Amino acid sequence: MENNLKTGQKITAIVLALIMIFGSYMPAKKANAQWSDIITEVETGLSAVSTELTSVYDDIASYAEDSIWIKDYILDPLAWAEAKGMLQSMTDSTVNWINSGFQGSPAFVQNPEQFFQKIGDNVAGNFIAGSGSLWRHCALLLL
Secondary structure, X not given: OHHHHHHHHHHHHHHHHHXXXXXXXXXXXXXXXXXXXXXXXXXXXXXXXXXXXXXXXHHHHHHHHHHHHHHHHHHHHHHHHHHHHHHHHHHHHHHHHHHOOOOOOOOOOOOHXXXXXXXXXXXXXXXXXXXXXXXXXXXXXXX
C-alpha cells in the first residue's frame, strides 16, 4: 500500500509538472475587471449629464440676453417716452391753469383713464412713426 501511495504521489507530481510546463505556453485569458466597467458607465453618464446641463445653461443665457435686449431697446425707450409725455401733459395743464388766473380745473388730473389713454396713444403713435417698418404696416390703416 505504501508502494501505491508513492506511485500516486509520483503521478500527481508528473501531472502538475506537465500542467505548469504546458500551461505557461497557453495564452492567458483576459480578466474582466468589474470596477472598470462600472467606472466607465458612471463616466459616460456624467458626461451625458454635463452635456445636457451645458445645453440648458446656453438656452437660459440666450433667453436672458434676448430679454435684456428687449428691455434695453424696446421697453426702456417706451417707458421714458411715457414719462416724458406725462410730464409734458402735467406741465401744459399747470401752465394753462396758471394763465387762466387759477380758474377752472385744478392742476391735477380729473379723469385718469382718459389722461393715460391719451398719453399712451401719443407714445404708441410716436413709436410707430419712428419705426420705418411698423409705419409701413400701419399706413394702410390711415386710408
